[in-house]
Amino acid sequence: MCKFEEKVKAKLDEIFGDIASHNPAPRVGLAVSGGADSVSLLLALSEIFNSIFVITINHNIRPKEESQGDSDFVIELCEELKRLGHEITCELVELERGEVEKEAQRRGGGTEEAARYLRYQAFKKFAAAHNLDLLCLAHNQNDQLETLLMRFLQGSPTEAAAGIKESRLLESGKCLLARPLIEITRAEIENYVTGRGFTWRTDKTNLETDYFRNKIRLKLLPFLDESFPGWQKAVLSGAERAAEDGVFIKSVVEEVSVNKTSDGGEEISLADFISLPPAIQRRVLLSACNQAGENARIPSVFIKEVIELAVCKKDFSKHFAGIDIILKKEHLFVKKHVENNTDFVFSDIIEDTGRFSFPFGSLTVFDYKEENGKKTVSVSAGDFCEYGDVGVVENVSLPFCVRNVRLGDCLLCADGSEKKVSDIFSDWHVEAEKKSLIPVIQLLNEKSQRIKALLGGFLGYKDWIVKL
Secondary structure: OOHHHHHHHHHHHHHHOOHHHHOOOOOEEEEOOOOHHHHHHHHHHHHHOOEEEEEEEEOOOOOHHHHHHHHHHHHHHHHHHHHOOOEEEEEEEEOOOOHHHHHHHHHOOOHHHHHHHHHHHHHHHHHHHOOOOEEEOOOOHHHHHHHHHHHHHOOOOOOHHHOOOOEEEOOOOOOEEEOOOOOOOHHHHHHHHHHOOOOOOOOHHHHOOOOHHHHHHHHHHHHHHHHOOOHHHHHHHHHHHHHHHHHHHHHHHHHOOOEEOOOOOEEEEHHHHHOOOHHHHHHHHHHHHHHOOOOOOOOHHHHHHHHHHHHHOOOEEEEEOOEEEEEEOOEEEEEEOOOOOOOOOOEEEEOOOEEEEEOOEEEEEEEEEEEOOEEEEEEEEOOOOOOOOOOOEEEEEOOEEEEOOOOOOEEEOOOOOEEEHHHHHHHHOOOHHHHHHOOEEEEOOOOOOOEEEEEOHHHOOOEEEOOO
């Protein structure tokens, strides 16, 4: 084995235990897209193990000649390695064209999130079908650095700041998802592949700056490389410390006394909850939401509102997506929400200032002005919002309508064009069950009754305010 292959095996030994002694013949699989990273992993693993299982997935998102070209390339590469004496089983999973987009609409997230979800569903089936001990992915050190910078810029908590995990269980079963290239740079990877006399495919979308990760890769990283030599070591060192902190924080959260309720929810004494540090309060609530069956992103503003209400020690009930958080008789209850068809249907005409209750929370109407016979107000959505924290819609004419988003709703862009609200939701990665919680402010004093604002800031998304 060459130095590159030795590094891959050393990391696998570290992740899985000493492969040679722990399991003389582990069943090893890997996902191959056709890019340099996954090609290098395929070449290395074919030298380390006697037999490997390969899965390649055609998401059918890009033009046919590109996506099918990638899968054809992987299949032919496996055939070439088999001709060289390697035992390789290659399986192609081809998603129907439009399947990713349908999943994105169903889940309420973007195309990338839906593709990832479907990809991991395929991984689980593949691992089970071949009884795999290991399924390897080709994330490398450059991917890790990009992820760490992304999460920093997104204000992620300590646990997320630790970056991509080198391994985790793929399912409740035995298969371990492993990333043996996580400490290897992309330059080392490309040198290894070309040194072996092989090539790889390049995804053209990796050169576009529409995606957040690509902006990091194509704009921020070159700037850091030029202006801050050695920044990579500092960022990776910070991630190690974040991982250590995350382990400690998790252990503290696990020590908090939280009880299961008969309906599958979670319950904690209010006195115990209030005595916790704010950082632990937040994580206890998030953990309880997950344990109660909500795995989607819970906006930090919602958790903050719950904590503020709990400190007041007055009974309340707060709902978000699939979760209800209730304070009753000095106990906090977190349980799965039982939804009916009218839960989030709302429409009302506002004719005066005040604070109005809706399924999404409160709408505050304030700063009344009257000039030349025109009555205007400012509007802000969300409980306990401070006007500087979320979008305030100014100069809204009275009366106006606040309602759910409807099919076909469009908003005005800065260049004068219109954009569908459904596309905005996709850009914001709004989960399907949360879409009906985001209100629109519709003007009633004009014939077209245009939408003045889409208010998602109080839920942790963004606000779209049209400057009419």
